[in-house]
Amino acid sequence: MIFFFGTRPGKTETKQLEGVLCPFCEQPNTLAAIKTSNWFHFFWIKVFRISSNTIAECSHCKRGFYEEEFSTDKIVSEP
Numbered sequence: 001m002i003f004f005f006g007t008r009p010g011k012t013e014t015k016q017l018e019g020v021l022c023p024f025c026e027q028p029n030t031l032a033a034i035k036t037s038n039w040f041h042f043f044w045i046k047v048f049r050i051s052s053n054t055i056a057e058c059s060h061c062k063r064g065f066y067e068e069e070f071s072t073d074k075i076v077s078e079p
């Protein structure tokens with residue numbers, strides 16, 4: 001009997017960040033937060049989530065920022 005198991009990517013959620021300047025090119029409203037996750041699967045049935053990651057990507061300079069580099073706390077404190 002052959003067992004199929006391993007990891008699969010979960011669905012990706014994208015959220016446009018408004019009123020935020022890109023830390024690199026300083027263009028406003030170009031950043032989108034992209035949330036990705038990885039799941040452990042057994043016969044392609046997702047059993048549990050292994051990890052999730054949030055990155056921010058700029059549509060102007062195409063630069064990606066990791067959560068450590070880019071904190072969403074800054075968005076809240078902006079007027």
Ligand SMILES: [Zn+2]
Nearest residue numbers: 022025058061
């Ligand atoms: Zn940018």
